[in-house]
Amino acid sequence: DQQVKQNSPSLSVQEGRISILNCDYTNSMFDYFLWYKKYPAEGPTFLISISSIKDKNEDGRFTVFLNKSAKHLSLHIVPSQPGDSAVYFCAASTPNTGNQFYFGTGTSLTVIP
């Protein structure tokens, strides 16, 4: 069963606009959430994280929002740049499983110049 879901397989955004990537989870024990970016033929690269005690974390153009009651998190990229075009994965972990990270299926973001 998939505990972390990304329901949008793809997203296209104009350069300079906001990109919003969404993620839902089912396990209420998750306490740490992350976003990764992946280019073809490379490993995932860590972008930003948030712990369950917060509802927002910001790092430059990237902001992650966490809504625990809805079991939902989102990644906002503002402004979007062509170099942001990649597959974005959300992930979650809980200490109960040795801090293993459970990944969503990914959203392919295309930023159009």
Added chain:
Amino acid sequence: DTAVSQTPKYLVTQMGNDKSIKCEQNLGHDTMYWYKQDSKKFLKIMFSYNNKELIINETVPNRFSPKSPDKAHLNLHINSLELGDSAVYFCASSHTGKAAFFGQGTRLTVV
């Protein structure tokens, strides 16, 4: 310097063979992982290991076994390879409870 490196990057082998993929991290992390990315691009945890415990995902066949000679290495051994084992395998490492850093992946093709 590469933080998490795995070798080889590509591996083509015949069914029934035994193969290993090596992973090394120079980040001083205490936990290492193996992930499998299948044909649908889904990243699935296989193992996590630190010097205290090995946690095995229950869906991983026992033909797969991690071997850790020291804290900086976690190698993946696969016995009796099957066609369905073809995938990209990623090694990763982290401090316990922190973000994981991934290697570049090993594309395994079983023919």
